[in-house]
Structure formats: structure tokens, C-alpha cells
Amino acid sequence: MNSLELCAGAGGQAQGLERSGFQHEALVEIDAAACNTLRFNRPQWNVIEGDLSLFDASPFRGVDLVAGGVPCPPFSKAGKQLGSEDARDLFPQAIRVVDETRPQAVMLENVRGLLDAVFVDYRQKIAKQLQAMGYWTDWHLFNAADFGVSQLRPRVVFVALRQDVAEHFHWPVPSMKLPPTVGQLLHDLMRANGWQGADAWRDLANDIAPTLVGGSKKHGGPDLGPTRSRQAWSALSVDGRGLADEAPSADFVGQPRLTVRMCARIQGFPDDWHFVGKKTPSYRQVGNAFPPPVAHAVSAGIALAIQKAAAVRLFRKAA
Numbered sequence: 079m080n081s082l083e084l085c086a087g088a089g090g091q092a093q094g095l096e097r098s099g100f101q102h103e104a105l106v107e108i109d110a111a112a113c114n115t116l117r118f119n120r121p122q123w124n125v126i127e128g129d130l131s132l133f134d135a136s137p138f139r140g141v142d143l144v145a146g147g148v149p150c151p152p153f154s155k156a157g158k159q160l161g162s163e164d165a166r167d168l169f170p171q172a173i174r175v176v177d178e179t180r181p182q183a184v185m186l187e188n189v190r191g192l193l194d195a196v197f198v199d200y201r202q203k204i205a206k207q208l209q210a211m212g213y214w215t216d217w218h219l220f221n222a223a224d225f226g227v228s229q230l231r232p233r234v235v236f237v238a239l240r241q242d243v244a245e246h247f248h249w250p251v252p253s254m255k256l257p258p259t260v261g262q263l264l265h266d267l268m269r270a271n272g273w274q275g276a277d278a279w280r281d282l283a284n285d286i287a288p289t290l291v292g293g294s295k296k297h298g299g300p301d302l303g304p305t306r307s308r309q310a311w312s313a314l315s316v317d318g319r320g321l322a323d324e325a326p327s328a329d330f331v332g333q334p335r336l337t338v339r340m341c342a343r344i345q346g347f348p349d350d351w352h353f354v355g356k357k358t359p360s361y362r363q364v365g366n367a368f369p370p371p372v373a374h375a376v377s378a379g380i381a382l383a384i385q386k387a388a389a390v391r392l393f394r395k396a397a
Contacts, residue, residue, distance in 0.1 A: 079384055082106075082138045082179060084130055084146030084172055088115045088353060088363035090345065091147055091187065092123075094373020098381045103141055106133050111355040112363050118354050130171045135178040142384055144176050145185040145377070147368050173207050176238070182387070183380045184208065184238035187368050192234045193219060204236070214244035224252030225371045227346045228263045229287040233368065235376050239383065246386035250375035259284050260314050264340050272328040279334065282315040287344050292365025302336070321361055338364060346371045 079100050086092055086105035089112075095102070104124045107113050113127040126133065148168040169186075176184055192201070205215040215238045222231035239247055257263075261283030269276035288310040291303035302311050302318035311318035315333050322335035336344075338353060338360045346369035353360040 079142045079381060081143040081145055082135065082141045082175070082181070084133075084144065084175060085148050085168065086112070086116060086125075087147060088112045088367055089119060089351065090347065090367030090370050091145060091373040092116070092120075093347070093351070093370040094368070094375075095143070095145060095377050097370070097374045098377040100143055100377065100381065103138055106130055106146075109359075109363075111359040114354040115352070115363060119351055130168055130175075133171075133175070135175040139179050141179050141181050143183045143185060143377070143380060144172070144179055144181045146172055147187045148172055169204060173204065176208065177211060180211070182240045182243050182384050184213065184236075185376060185380060186236045187373070188234050188236070190219060190232040190234055193217065208238040212241060213238035214241055215239075216249075218249050220250075220252075220372055220376075222346065222369045222372050223257050223286055225250070225369070225375050226253060226255070226257050227344075227369045227371055228257040228260060229290060229344050229346075229369070231289050231369060233372060235372075237376070237380065239380070240387075242390070243380075243383045243387045245383075247383035248379055250379055257286055260287050260316070260344070263343060264336075267337070267340050267343070268325055268334060270325040273326040273330055273334075274328055275326070275330065279315055285314060287311075287314065290341055290345060290365045292362045292367075321357055323357065341365065345369055 080103045081095050081100040082103050083092055083095070083105045086107040092102060092105060102123050104126050105116055106126045106128070107116065108127070108129055110127060113125050116123060116125045172186055201217065208215050215236070218235050220233055220235060222229050222233065261280035265276060265280045268279060288307050291307060301320050302308060308318035312333065317333040317335045320335055322337050324337060326334045338357060339349070341361060341364045342351065342353065343349065345364050345367055347364070353363050
């Protein structure tokens with residue numbers, strides 16, 4: 079199975095697809111730092127750096143899956159929720175790519191705000207456009223914590239499946255196992271420089287993290303979000319006013335700040351995934367990512383449905 083990914087970012091969704099058995103035909107991303115991250119970690123991937131609106135998808139016609147994480151500001155509660163009136167709305171471009179490629183499946187993720195009542199007409203319009211191409215469509219709200227991610231991160235996933243594939247598709251079932259707390263997850267990273275307070279901090283950071291906020295280039299330096307988010311981090315004994323370059327020193331006193339690597343682990347990235355760039359662009363790549371475990375859970379169901387549909391076609395042909 080192969081895939082074409084749109085707005086690939088730093089590779090959160092791409093990793094999930096990879097774990098589900100999809101081979102990447104191409105990954106389209108406009109941010110230079112994110113493209114460098116993709117190339118560094120997977121030199122063999124075909125990373126296309128540029129504006130999605132200028133991307134010609136016709137050479138990829140027949141790809142099995144079109145996936146992506148189109149920009150969320152048009153639907154985020156943190157913004158003005160302008161939807162189709164927002165210049166950053168790339169859902170129309172994603173629909174165009176689907177029309178040009180006619181894949182067996184489509185998987186697009188976004189923020190929870192997209193399910194708000196104000197966007198009901200917008201969602202129906204998207205669904206009708208895909209249904210007119212012969213796809214079955216559905217929307218589903220997930221929380222990353224239900225798939226082992228130590229973070230309260232709701233995400234909406236939209237799927238469109240060819241009718242023969244849709245017959246075999248099931249949304250993933252949340253795990254009954256609780257994810258580790260922030261303290262349990264990051265204890266080894268916090269004590270990397272011999273911090274004497276690491277054990278006590280682990281016991282204080284006794285819950286999962288609030289949502290990591292990547293922000294935009296219009297925002298200032300790296301921090302863990304607005305006042306409400308910083309208060310939630312403070313309750314976990316984390317200073318959310320900025321990020322640290324390294325773990326606390328042996329004699330550090332107070333609430334520690336997270337490093338980019340710590341944030342990446344909270345987001346569900348493996349420790350060997352390297353983010354290219356200085357602290358601010360690296361953190362934005364992490365904060366704006368689709369958690370790999372969630373992407374894997376959904377795409378694994380799509381992969382299985384594609385495989386079952388193929389088996390049915392082979393059986394009928396043999397008969």
C-alpha cells in the first residue's frame with residue numbers, strides 16, 4: 079500500500095502511516111524547517127517543499143491513501159473560527175487532490191472545533207463533494223490519551239473510503255489502559271543532568287499533560303500556551319512560560335521547564351526522531367503535530383480494510 083500526504087509537518091502522521099504499512103510516494107509541506115526534519119529522519123522519502131495550492135497531484139493518480147493535517151486555525155476555538163472565509167483553509171485543496179488521484183481512502187485530521195455547530199454546513203459540503211466521487215464518509219472525535227499518549231489532545235479525523243473498502247472499515251477502539259503521567263513519562267529526561275529533585279517532581283507531575291500548543295510564526299518564542307494552559311502546566315509542577323535548552327542541573331530549585339525532546343515524547347514521537355532547527359521552530363513542529371499513535375490507530379484500520387477489499391476482489395476474480 080502507498081500514500082500521498084498533504085501538509086505533512088514534522089512527520090507525526092507520516093510515522094503513524096509508516097507503522098501501518100503504507101509506503102510514502104510523496105509528502106507535501108510548505109514549512110522549510112519541517113521539510114528538513116522529514117528529510118533528516120527519512121532520507122528516502124520524497125519530500126515536496128511548497129504550497130499545496132500549487133501542487134499537481136495527477137502524477138500520483140491511483141495512490142491507495144491520501145492523508146493530511148490541513149491547517150487548523152480556520153476552525154480552532156483559539157482563533158476567529160472563520161472556516162471557509164479564512165485564507166488558510168486548505169480543505170478545498172485536499173478535495174482537489176482527492177479528485178486528481180482517486181485513492182481508495184482519504185484520512186484528514188483537524189481540531190475539535192471543526193465539529194462545532196457553526197461548521198455543520200461546511201462539514202456537509204465536504205462530505206457531499208466526496209460522496210459525489212463515490213466515497214463513503216464519516217467524522218470521528220478522538221482523544222490522544224485513549225491511545226497511550228500522555229496528553230489531553232482531542233482531534234477530529236475525517237475519512238472517505240471507496241464503497242468496497244468502507245464495508246470492511248471500523249474506527250479504532252480506545253485502549254482501556256491509562257497513559258503514564260507526565261512525571262512517569264519524563265522522569266528519566268528530567269534527571270539526565272543529575273537533578274536531585276527529579277523523584278519528588280515525578281510525584282508532583284501526577285497527571286497527563288494539557289494540550290501542547292504549537293502556535294504560528296506570528297507568535298513569539300516557544301512557550302506552552304496561553305494563561306490557562308500555563309496554569310494547567312503549573313499544576314503539574316512545570317513552568318510553561320518557556321522551554322529549556324536542557325534538563326535541570328543537579329542543584330536546580332523550582333518548577334522545571336520542558337525541553338523540545340520532552341514535548342516530543344509527550345506528543346508520542348519516539349526519542350530517535352530528530353527535529354531540525356532552533357528551539358522555536360522545533361517546538362512548533364512538535365506542538366502542531368498529529369500524535370503518531372493516534373495516526374497509527376486510525377490508519378491501521380484503513381490498511382486492514384484496503385487489504386480485505388483486495389482479498390475479496392481476488393476471490394471473486396478467481397471464482
